[in-house]
Amino acid sequence: MNIFARIAAALDGLLNDMVQAGELPAGLNRAAVTVEPPRDPAHGDMATNAAMVLAKPAGTNPRALAELIATRLRALPDVEAVEIAGPGFINLRLVRTCWEAELAAVHEAGENYGRSTMGEGVNVNIEYVSANPTGPMHMGHCRGAVVGDALASLLQFAGHQVTREYYINDAGGQVDVLARSVHLRYREALGEEVGEVPEGLYPGAYLVPVGHQLATHYGSRFVDAPENEWLALFRETAVAQMMDMIRADLALLGIHHDVFSSEAALQAAGKPEEAEQWLREHDLVYDGVLEAPKGETPEDWEPVELPLFRSTKFGDDQDRPIKKSNGSWTYFGADMAYHFQKAQTADQLIDIWGADHAGTVKRIQAAVAALTEGKVRFDVKLVQMVRLLRDGEPVKMSKRAGNFVTLADVVNEVGKDVVRFTMLTRKADAQMDFDFAKVVEASKDNPVFYVQYAHARIASLGRRVQETFPDGLPAVDSTLFGPEELDLVKQLATFPRVVEAAANAREPHRIAFYLYDLAASFHGWWNLGNDQPERRVIVAGDPALTAARLHLSAGIGQVIRNGLALMGVKALEEMN
RNA sequence: GGCCCCGUAGCUCAGCCGGAUAGAGCAUUCGCCUUCUAAGCGAAUGGUCGCAGGUUCGAAUCCUGCCGGGGUCGCCA
Known part of the structure; x- marks a missing residue:
């Protein structure tokens, strides 16, 4: 406690x-x-x-x-x-002994300082990333990936049972496009001159090896075959390989999901039908015709009767179709069943979505509320877009020719820890800039640097103290602390509160801000020693004071490490 | 036109399920240091918390309506 x-x-x-x-x-x-x-x-x-x-x-x-x-x-x-x-x-x-005891508690708990039982073992399923399996991860996916992963760690630390899940959208039209794109590369691998990739297909070179592999495996038998003979095969092969790529990209960020759920498998298992039936029995799905959207009516608008979910009963503006006119499931129809499935084993659900999907939040929340009869807490966290800058200038990206900035490019350029920390320096629902130059800047206004620098300074003490006191130090006497030292301890003592509040609000960025504040306090304390050698941590000739201040420094280092661990960032022992 | 997010100091942003004189960094101004505890240190200036109502003992925070910026808008994922 x-x-x-x-x-x-x-x-x-x-x-x-x-x-x-x-x-x-x-x-x-x-x-x-x-x-x-x-x-x-x-x-x-x-x-x-x-x-x-x-x-x-x-x-x-x-x-x-x-x-x-x-x-x-x-x-x-x-x-x-x-x-x-x-x-x-x-x-x-x-009384000051309370604070002295708290510092001792930091050391005693070590990497567990700040851990909480607040979650009471509640089972939380957090779904994040879920990028379409049609290519490598690009920077658009990055923020959601980091926020989701840090939030998962945070909830775990706060006493929840956490499942990290990835939903593979392998059932829609886009993966058919993927399969056709691969078919082109397959023909290319067999010597055909394909020229420029036609509009509407994925042009990325990353599909070339997939085509090669299929060519090696199956020879030319699908070259002129009708689509229905190869589409499913090519799709499954391509999706599997895209998922391998995505997993590799995620691994670069240190992200590993526990569960990968396939939309195709969900549909094959008849889950959407089950959900539909249950909803029909409760009069929450009916066959109806939607009105044309207000404002401008699309030119090709035709009223069609579709099975509609009564999301208006739960605050949505319009009832939403769960099937298309061709009889297949809409994305929403399948997603509804998917959430229903997740709710079977989890007490609470969290989705991390890009802000471009904000318009569909109400319907999925309506669906979860309906299917679980309001018993499952379900948060959709929207992550706003990241603007990529290089020295203040927006990075140009064109989708054509795969000329987008990939996640791997960015991680390779600035490093995993910098990417992760930076993504957590804004609250998720605020837009942010990511400037390649600024995130690696060694200055006070770069929080990544500033926090790491604090940790590195603390780490340097351990190395240096042995030179000054080769014979070791006496036992810690924390009565030697002055007001500045006690203030630092008090700041450390708020870490467990910050963890709980951040977990409760589902806001991992709070950890980053806490660490920045703590680092700033530490640097301020450290700087007292600039003109006053007797205020330094290591005071030659005063082993007792040195021992006490070293003890405090190590406590601060411990809390910084614990916070960084929640963010998935490795603490540095020295700057380079 | 509907819906969602944002609107806090000149700039970039915090502000914990409402709480006591609204915080940080940058920039500006003024000192200090020019160091070997490393890529500076200290201080000052600076805000009608977009606007107007409402709820409350008490509102940047909650509610309503406007204004401004961004996103999104029948069967796409």
Whole structure:
């Protein structure tokens, strides 16, 4: 239990005592009562809003109630001072041994410091990436991949059972296009002059080897054969190889999914039919005709009767077709069944989507709400687009000739850790720029560098201290800490809170911001030693002080490593 | 036209399930250092939190309506 939760629990117990003593009515809802660090550290170590929240339902005023609570808080052994301020805040200051103990707890827990049981083992399925298996990963997929993966790690660390899943869209028209593109490369491999790849087919050279392989394997038997004889075979072969490429690309980023689900397999197993039947029985699917979209009507608009899901019952603007007029499933129809399937084994679902699919969020949430009867928490996290820049100039990309920036290109240029960290330096639903020059810049305004630099400085201490104190150091005496050192410990102590809050909000970027703040505090502390050698971590001639400061530094390093681990970034031992 | 996201300092962005004088980096200005604890350090200036209402003891945060930017819009994935 972290230090804030511990004080919150003590407060809760003390409120119970007040009920017993008749100072508070029984049965008050305490859900809104918080214990958190105040915005201004001058107010103390922690603040609670208990008096303000409970005063009205208790029929008293905040200041009077605060007095009663404060009296009991003062009796707690961890509490050094209590003050009432503003409209009824209760500010408390903890005894310093609390913080000394917290630093010890960082060392004791090590890589587990910050781990939480908040998730209570709840089973969360998080689906991310799910790029179409028609080519290598490009930068458009990158952000969602990193955000999804970091969120998965974060939820795990916060006590959830996490499944990382990838949905392979191997059943739609695009994979047929892929198969036809491969057929062209297959003919090419057999010596045919194919010239320029026709419009509408995938031009990328990455399909050449697939064509070669098919040519080697099957010879010329499919060259002039009708499409129905080779389409499925070519499609499956191509998809399998594209997925190998995608897995390799993801591996470059350190991403490994637990489950790969195939849309084709889902359909072959009759899952969409099952979902449809269940929905029809509950009058949530009916056969109907949609109105033409408002605004401009498409020229080729023809009213058709289709099986429609009543998503309007769940807040969508329009009911949505689950099958096309040719009888095959729409993407939504299959996706609905897919989510239904995921909900069989998971307590909560999360999808990470590109913002270009924002328009379809309501219908899938409606479908999940319908099929699970509202029992499964389901979040769709939208990840906004990333603009690629080189020295401030937008990187030109044309889809033609496969001239797009691939994920592999970027990772090879700036490195996995830089890509991952940078993708987490904005909240997911805000657009961001990725400038090749800036992300590798060695300066204070590059958070990647700044955090890594802090860790490298700490790591350097371990190497250097042996030169200064070859005979070793005495045991740690944390009573030697001054206010600056204690402030750093207090900042470390908020890490478990940040983890829980970030997991709860499904916002992994908060870890990155926390680490940046922590690094900034560390650098500030470190810089005190610039003009005052006695303020350095390693103080020649003072082994006791050195031991204490080294202990704190190592604690900071530990928390930085733990945060970076959640982001999937390796901490550097030295800068190069 | 509908829907979704965003709108906070000159710029790029944080702001934790509403909380006490709204934060950081860059830029600007002013000092310091020119170092071997490495690619600077310290400080100051700077904001009607897009606008207008509403809910609340209390709103950048929640609700409604506008304005501006981006995205998306029948059976594509």
